[in-house]
Amino acid sequence: xxxxxxxxxxxxxxxxxxxxxxxxxxxxxxxxxxxxxxxxxxxxxxxxxxxxxxxxxxxxxxxxxxxxxxxxxxxxxxxxxxxxxxxxxxxxxxxxxxxxxxxxxxxxxxxxxxxxxxxxxxxxxxxxxxxxxxxxxxxxxxxxxxxxxxxxxxxxxxxxxxxxxxxxxxxxxxxxxxxxxxxxxxxxxxxxxxxxxxxxxxxxxxxxxxxxxxxxxxxxxxxxxxxxxxxxxxxxxxxxxxxxxxxxxxxxxxxxxxxxxxxxxxxxxxxxxxxxxxxxxxxxxxxxxxxxxxxxxxxxxxxxxxxxxxxxxxxxxxxxxxxxxxxxxxxxxxxxxxxxxxxxxxxxxxxxxxxxxxxxxxxxxxxxxxxxxxxxxxxxxxxxxxxxxxxxxxxxxxxxxxxxxxxxxxxxxxxxxxxxxxxxxxxxxxxxxxxxxxxxxxxxxxxxxxxxxxxxxxxxxxxxxxxxxxxxxxxxxxxxxxxxxxxxxxxx
Amino acid sequence: xxxxxxxxxxxxxxxxxxxxxxxxxxxxxxxxxxxxxxxxxxxxxxxxxxxxxxxxxxxxxxxxxxxxxxxxxxxxxxxxxxxxxxxxxxxxxxxxxxxxxxxxxxxxxxxxxxxxxxxxxxxxxxxxxxxxxxxxxxxxxxxxxxxxxxxxxxxxxxxxxxxxxxxxxxxxxxxxxxxxxxxxxxxxxxxxxxxxxxxxxxxxxxxxxxxxxxxxxxxxxxxxxxxxxxxxxxxxxxxxxxxxxxxxxxxxxxxxxxxxxxxxxxxxxxxxxxxxxxxxxxxxxxxxxxxxxxxxxxxxxxxxxxxxxxxxxxxxxxxxxxxxxxxxxxxxxxxxxxxxxxxxxxxxxxxxxxxxxxxxxxxxxxxxxxxxxxxxxxxxxxxxxxxxxxxxxxxxxxxxxxxxxxxxxxxxxxxxxxxxxxxxxxxxxxxxxxxxxxxxxxxxxxxxxxxxxxxxxxxxxxxxxxxxxxxxxxxxxxxxxxxxxxxx
Numbered sequence: 002x003x004x005x006x007x008x009x010x011x012x013x014x015x016x017x018x019x020x021x022x023x024x025x026x027x028x029x030x031x032x033x034x035x036x037x038x039x040x041x042x043x044x045x046x047x048x049x050x051x052x053x054x055x056x057x058x059x060x061x062x063x064x065x066x067x068x069x070x071x072x073x074x075x076x077x078x079x080x081x082x083x084x085x086x087x088x089x090x091x092x093x094x095x096x097x098x099x100x101x102x103x104x105x106x107x108x109x110x111x112x113x114x115x116x117x118x119x120x121x122x123x124x125x126x127x128x129x130x131x132x133x134x135x136x137x138x139x140x141x142x143x144x145x146x147x148x149x150x151x152x153x154x155x156x157x158x159x160x161x162x163x164x165x166x167x168x169x170x171x172x173x174x175x176x177x178x179x180x181x182x183x184x185x186x187x188x189x190x191x192x193x194x195x196x197x198x199x200x201x202x203x204x205x206x207x208x209x210x211x212x213x214x215x216x217x218x219x220x221x222x223x224x225x226x227x228x229x230x231x232x233x234x235x236x237x238x239x240x241x242x243x244x245x246x247x248x249x250x251x252x253x254x255x256x257x258x259x260x261x262x263x264x265x266x267x268x269x270x271x272x273x274x275x276x277x278x279x280x281x282x283x284x285x286x287x288x289x290x291x292x293x294x295x296x297x298x299x300x301x302x303x304x305x306x307x308x309x310x311x312x313x314x315x316x317x318x319x320x321x322x323x324x325x326x327x328x329x330x331x332x333x334x335x336x337x338x339x340x341x342x343x344x345x346x347x348x349x350x351x352x353x354x355x356x357x358x359x360x361x362x363x364x365x366x367x368x369x370x371x372x373x374x375x376x377x378x379x380x381x382x383x384x385x386x387x388x389x390x391x392x393x394x395x396x397x398x399x400x401x402x403x404x405x406x407x408x409x410x411x412x413x414x415x416x417x418x419x420x421x422x423x424x425x426x427x428x429x430x431x432x433x434x435x436x437x438x439x440x441x442x443x444x445x446x447x448x449x450x451x452x453x454x455x456x457x458x459x460x461x462x463x464x465x466x467x468x469x470x471x472x473x474x475x476x477x478x479x480x481x482x483x484x485x486x487x488x489x490x491x492x493x
Numbered sequence: 494x495x496x497x498x499x500x501x502x503x504x505x506x507x508x509x510x511x512x513x514x515x516x517x518x519x520x521x522x523x524x525x526x527x528x529x530x531x532x533x534x535x536x537x538x539x540x541x542x543x544x545x546x547x548x549x550x551x552x553x554x555x556x557x558x559x560x561x562x563x564x565x566x567x568x569x570x571x572x573x574x575x576x577x578x579x580x581x582x583x584x585x586x587x588x589x590x591x592x593x594x595x596x597x598x599x600x601x602x603x604x605x606x607x608x609x610x611x612x613x614x615x616x617x618x619x620x621x622x623x624x625x626x627x628x629x630x631x632x633x634x635x636x637x638x639x640x641x642x643x644x645x646x647x648x649x650x651x652x653x654x655x656x657x658x659x660x661x662x663x664x665x666x667x668x669x670x671x672x673x674x675x676x677x678x679x680x681x682x683x684x685x686x687x688x689x690x691x692x693x694x695x696x697x698x699x700x701x702x703x704x705x706x707x708x709x710x711x712x713x714x715x716x717x718x719x720x721x722x723x724x725x726x727x728x729x730x731x732x733x734x735x736x737x738x739x740x741x742x743x744x745x746x747x748x749x750x751x752x753x754x755x756x757x758x759x760x761x762x763x764x765x766x767x768x769x770x771x772x773x774x775x776x777x778x779x780x781x782x783x784x785x786x787x788x789x790x791x792x793x794x795x796x797x798x799x800x801x802x803x804x805x806x807x808x809x810x811x812x813x814x815x816x817x818x819x820x821x822x823x824x825x826x827x828x829x830x831x832x833x834x835x836x837x838x839x840x841x842x843x844x845x846x847x848x849x850x851x852x853x854x855x856x857x858x859x860x861x862x863x864x865x866x867x868x869x870x871x872x873x874x875x876x877x878x879x880x881x882x883x884x885x886x887x888x889x890x891x892x893x894x895x896x897x898x899x900x901x902x903x904x905x906x907x908x909x910x911x912x913x914x915x916x917x918x919x920x921x922x923x924x925x926x927x928x929x930x931x932x933x934x935x936x937x938x939x940x941x942x943x944x945x946x947x948x949x950x951x952x953x954x955x956x957x958x959x960x961x962x963x964x965x966x967x968x969x970x971x972x973x974x975x976x977x978x979x980x981x
Contacts, residue, residue, distance in 0.1 A: 024871075068890075068966045069821070069897070070973070114930075140884035147883060154931045162931050166923075173919050177912040180896070184908070188900045 004054065006061040009076035009131040012047040012086065013124055016040045020120035027113045037097045037116055044127065045090040048083065055083050055485070068136060072193060077133025079197075080486035081266070081335065085259050086130035088339045091465075092251050092346055093123050095458045099350055100243040102454030106357045109241060114151055119244075121148035126252040129259065135183040135193040138263070142179065142224075142256065146172035149253055152244045153237045164236040171223045171233040179220025182213050186268070195263060197489040199270015207277060214279045217264045224257025225320060226313045228290035234313055238305040242353030245305060250312055250345035255338055258319045262334060266490035271326040284324035288418045290317035295425035302363045304352045307429060308345065311388070314422060315341045321415060322403045328491040330406020335483040337399035340387070343465045344396055347384035348430075350459035351377050357455060358448040364433055369441030371434075373448040378437045380459035385434055387466045389427035395469035398476065499542040500554045500567040500622045503577050504615060506535035507584075511611035514604055524607040525595070528588050531611060535618070536581035543574040549975040553624070561624070562685035568624040571975035572827070576621045576751045579831055583743050583838050584614050590950035591736040594845050598734040599646060606646065610740055613639035617748045626674045626684045629752070633670065633716070637663045640745055643737040644729045655728035662715060662725040670712030676705030690760045697765060706761060706769065713756070717749035719812065720782035723805045727789075730801035735845035738797060742804060743838040747830050750811055754827075754978075763818060763980035775816030780910050782809025787917030791924065796856050797844050799921060800837065803880070807833050810914050813907055814895040820981050822898020824972045828965060829891035832879070835961070836888065839876045839954035843869055846943035846951065859929045864938040868948055870929060872955035877922040879958045882915040887958045890965035 019040030026032040051061055061078040068074050078086075100119065104112050125148055128141030146169070154165030187193050189204040205213055219230065226234045234254070238245055248254075265274060265283075274280035291314045298310035319341070322334030354377045361367055371378040387394030390401075400423065407416040450456045468475045510531035517523050546552060551570035555561060569577075588610065599606045616636030623629050641663065645656035678684055680701045681692040696702050711722075718726040726746075730738045757766060766772055786806025793799040807829065814826025846869050847853045847862060862870060879888035892911060899908035942948055961968075 066963060066966055067970075069894075070970055136884075140889075143883050147878065151930065154927070157931045157933050162927060165927070165931065169919070169923060173916055177916050180893070181908060181912050184893070184896050184900050188897065 002058070003060050003062050005063065006051070006054075006078075007063060008047055008051050009061060009063050009078050010065075012044055012051075012090075013076070013127045013131065015043050015047065016120045016127070017124040020117050020124070023113060023117045023120060030112065033113060033116060034097075034101050037100075037120060038094075040120060041090070041094040041097050041123075044123070045094055048086045048090045048127075051078055051083060052087075055080050055482070058485070062133060065137065071191075072136075072187065073134070074137045074140075075133040075194075076128075076131040076137065077195065078131050079489065080482050081259075081262065081489075082130045082132075084335060084482050084486060085255065085338065086127055088255070088342050089123065089126045089130065089252050092247055092342060092462070095461050096243055096247040096346070098454055099246070099353070099458035102452060102458075103241065103243050103353055103357055106452065106455060107241075109155070110157075111155070115155060115241070118148050118151045119247075122152070122248060122252060124148075126256055129256045132195075134195060135186065135268070138195075138260065139176070139180055139183055142260065143176045145224075145253060145256055146176060149244075149248055152248065153240045155241055155244070156239060158239075161239045164233075164239045167236050168233045171230060175220045175223035175230070178216045182216035182220060185213060185216075195267035196270075197267055198492075199266075199268060199273055201269055202273050210273075210277055211279065214269065214283075217268065218261065218283060221257045221260035221264060224253055225261055225316050226254055226257070227286060227317060227320060228293055228313075231290070231294070231313045235306050235309045238303070238309050242305070242349060242356060245309070246346045246349035246353065249309065250349055251342045254312060254316055255342060258316050258338060261320050262323050262331075262338075265323045265326065266331065271491060274324075274326050280324050280326045284321055284412065284415060287317040287321035287324055288415055290314065291321065291418055291422045292425075295422050295429065298429040299425070302365055304355070304362060304364050304367070304433065305349070307364065307433075308348050308352060311348075311426065311429065312345055314426075315345065315388070318400075318403060318419070318422070321418070322406055325406050325410040325412055325415065327406050327409040328487055329402060329409045331490060332480075332483050332487040333399055333402030333404075333406050335486055336402055336479065339479060340395040340399045340466075340469060343462050343469065344384045344387040344394075347380050347459050347462040347466060348388070350462060351381040351384070354450075354455050354459060358450075364436060366442060367433070367437055368439055369437070370448070371437035372441075374450055376450055376456055377459060378434070380463035381437070382434050383463040383466055385427075385430040387470065388430060390423045393467070393470045395466050397470060398480075496545050496552055497554050499538065499545060499552055500569040500573075501556075503535055503538045503542060503581070504618045504622060506531045506538065507611040507618065508615040511608050511615060514608045514611070518604050521601075521603050524604045525588075525592055528607045528611055529585065532581055532585040532588055532614070536578065536585050539574065539578035539581045542569050543571075543578050545569070546571050546574050547971075547975070562683045562688040565628050566624040566685055566687070567622045569622065571972075572751070572754070573621050575827075575831075575976075576748065577618060579834055580614065580617050580621065580744050580748060583834050584740065586950050586953065587739045587743070587838055587842065590842055590947045591739055591845060592946055593944040594849050594947065595736045597849065598736055606736075609639045609642050610737075613643060613740070614744075617744060620748055620752055624686045626677070626686065626689065628684075630667070630671055630674060633667055636745065636748075637667060637716070640729075640741055643741055644733040646734040646737045647732040649732070651728070652732040652734070655725075655732040659725040659729045662722075666712045666715030666722070668712070669708045669715065673705045673708030673710075673712060676701050676708065680705065686756070686760045690762065693761065693765070697768070703769070706765070709756060710771070713749055713753045717746045717753065718805055718808055720778060720785055720805060720809060723782075723786075726805060727798050727801040730804070731795050731798040735797075735841070735848050739838065739841035739845055742800065742841050743834040746804065746808060747834050750808065750830055754815065758978035758981075763978070766818065772816045772818050775812045776904070776907060779809040779812030779816055780907070782806060782812065783910055783914045784917070787914065787921065791917075791921040794855050794857060796847070796854055796859070796925070797841070799856065799925075800840050800844065803918070803921065804833070804837060806914065806917070810892070810895065810911065813910065814891075814898065817895070817898050817902050817904060817907060818981060819898040819902045820973065820977050821901060822895045823978075823981060824969055824976060825891050825894030825896075825898055827972060827976060828894060828968065832887040832891055832958075832961065835954060835957060836876050836880055839872065839951055840880075842947060842951050842954070843873050843876070846947050849947070850941055850943060856925055856928055859925060860932040860934045861938060863929055863934060865941050866943060867940065869943050869951060872951040874926065875955040875958055877926060879962075881919045881922055885959070885962045887961040887965060890962065890969070894969060
């Protein structure tokens with residue numbers, strides 16, 4: 002049942018309002034940071050308050066405006082949307098603490114601009130999660146690209162500016178193509194509202210369908226860092242680590258993946274993707290991306306870049322799951338969207354702590370660092386094990402579901418890709434752990450885990466990784482929500 | 494104030510005050526206040542006119558009681574009322590905002606400046622409101638001659654050279670127009686637009702009619718700065734005084750585009766446009782203008798020159814919207830006229846602000862503005878994003894309607910261009926933004942904002958972009974009923 006509600010609008014606007022507050026309190030950083038925390042907490046509470054209605058099977062809607070007669074832009078909170086919103090809003094709270102600790106520890110400049118852009122990015126992310134139609138989705142998608150640009154170029158160094166340019170070129174081109182596809186869809190079908198099970202059936206010839214599909218996937222694939230439009234992500238690692246953590250492991254890239262889940266489930270629909278063979282095409286690209294990015298990760302010495310390639314590979318896990326178009330794979334995709342988020346943000350947090358405390362970026366220099374920063378590296382180890390798919394961490398559950406999906410789709414090659422890649426995950430992340438807890442390197446390292454703001458966030462997210470891997474309440478709630486989303490697409 | 498007088502009253506406010514200003518020269522400040530009051534009254538009357546014709550009706554006024562086709566008819570319908578309101582309100586904002594700038598730039602000759610500015614605006618309003626081909630020419634000349642003078646207010650030789658160049662090319666354009674009107678008059682024996690529309694079908698096949706239409710098109714193309722007839726435009730806008738360019742750039746070319754729509758869609762009508770394949774011409778020329786204008790904007794170092802090339806590119810986009818001959822795209826083009834006027838006013842005011850306090854005109858120096866003018870730059874970000882077409886700002890909607898229209902007609906290459914024009918606009922605006930925000934300034938600076946009127950008006954414009962963004966779909970729905978010319 003659809004229920005009109007203003008709560009989605011409030012959840013989106015609360016951080017936009019906070020961003021203005023942040024600008025206004027430029028002079029006093031305590032007040033400025035209060036805005037961030039208040040917005041993060043209120044946003045989380047609003048999102049959480051919508052959850053019971055979703056579990057009852059309702060959908061919350063809010064009409065924004067009628068863009069042409071009969072075509073309405075709206076928010077529409079369904080299970081998939083609120084799932085993504087929950088992931089982003091929980092992790093924003095933790096990242097806010099971490100941001101403050103990190104930015105102050107490194108005495109970064111232009112912190113007001115940083116927190117302003119960060120709040121706007123979260124507004125855009127919420128908008129993407131709650132968008133009820135393609136045009137609203139596009140609007141917030143563009144906003145996200147524009148709001149994250151200042152964060153990528155934050156350092157104002159040559160490298161940062163170039164990374165910012167690269168990011169803009171990639172994401173604005175993607176936005177333009179996406180808008181083209183959306184407008185074409187509107188012209189052919191007369192609607193742009195997300196429809197569970199798809200809305201395109203029978204409106205395009207098979208050749209046009211390929212073009213539209215390519216445009217949509219390019220449009221979302223850039224943010225999801227799908228090969229061959231992934232190159233901006235490793236470059237964007239020049240951004241401050243909290244940005245890499247929340248935006249380049251959770252909000253931005255997951256917005257791309259979320260977009261692909263929407264397009265697969267609510268625009269094209271499983272039947273059309275199956276019958277046209279486009280699902281398999283996407284699956285092939287995603288499978289290649291998984292292996293390619295895993296191999297690239299092996300070759301990186303810079304920790305953040307290694308994590309970035311790992312992100313590219315893990316994002317394609319989700320895309321591959323969606324592209325297999327079976328209920329189990331789609332379910333696994335949604336689950337992995339959350340689980341990868343908490344594991345990868347843990348790893349990035351740790352990389353940031355290491356950088357803030359020791360100014361080390363390269364793995365080869367990190368020998369023995371585990372003794373200086375024991376808690377941090379413990380969190381890192383948990384993230385590593387989870388990402389490689391070891392039980393009892395949350396990564397195991399979603400990977401298991403994804404493999405089940407591959408079996409259900411009889412995609413044996415894809416099953417092999419999943420399994421191989423899990424080995425590769427371990428191969429490029431475990432050496433970091435061994436190195437850190439191994440003998441000290443030639444460089445003298447002085448560091449300690451003083452300063453709670455920086456140290457507890459990775460531990461908190463690592464705890465989440467364990468909670469969602471062991472505690473039945475968390476696992477079942479998560480899986481129930483994902484199941485509602487998946488069954489709205491595939492039927493119960 | 495009977496409704497029949499509305500078209501004339503809108504025009505008379507600035508015109509009468511323009512003639513009064515030289516008489517009231519005992520206090521120089523009076524010129525400024527006189528201009529503001531005249532424009533405020535005119536804007537109020539335009540708004541009243543807009544409410545009178547909002548359901549698609551029209552008001553005719555016959556000058557001196559001489560009925561058309563013998564006398565001169567003035568005419569207010571939804572489109573002309575909308576344009577009159579746009580011109581008067583933008584002019585009001587610009588004139589109000591540039592008070593200090595005019596004092597600094599124009600100095601002692603402020604009274605003639607305001608007289609000329611008001612005459613220019615009267616000329617524009619006359620072009621908007623008249624229903625007579627020759628009367629239109631008169632106002633075209635009034636607006637043009639005053640525009641040459643406004644360009645010459647630039648404080649150096651380059652301003653004068655630009656003015657001279659504008660004069661040569663502009664006169665050529667006006668002559669083309671007059672020649673065209675001559676041919677049509679020879680063939681139909683009338684100068685009234687309504688009458689011409691009725692008589693034209695019997696005569697349209699002749700060579701005279703073809704030449705008439707061709708010359709009118711060429712004349713207007715020169716005057717609106719349509720590529721490749723844009724040569725006068727960049728220099729004029731870049732080298733005119735900041736106050737004058739803020740007044741000229743948003744309005745003059747837009748009014749000519751309006752006149753083009755008026756003459757070609759309600760007098761000649763769509764069948765004639767199709768007969769002469771003018772739609773294809775518009776699409777091709779528009780496409781070249783979009784691409785060439787954007788790239789030329791990208792390589793400029795002078796901020797106002799960049800904005801001038803941006804104008805050329807966006808005129809091309811408007812022509813694309815018109816050339817598609819499709820309702821949605823047509824309304825997109827009309828909306829684009831509106832938002833270009835609003836945004837260009839904002840951008841030229843920002844250029845004036847940067848030059849006024851800090852003498853900064855070069856994009857490469859813009860990094861020094863970051864700490865000095867935070868509020869002006871906040872407005873600049875919003876306007877730039879709207880220019881690029883970021884939703885939900887005003888600039889998004891017009892582009893999107895043109896895009897939708899292009900896809901509806903199946904002209905996918907036009908759709909690609911429309912989408913591409915956003916990217917190209919992003920190219921040259923992000924170049925400036927990057928310069929401001931991501932290039933570390935050489936020395937640390939303190940805040941020194943623009944004068945409050947200038948700041949308030951740029952702020953007002955940037956906030957209006959949000960408001961109009963939310964209103965754009967409503968204007969669109971309203972326009973579907975009232976603005977669509979017959980035959981589309």
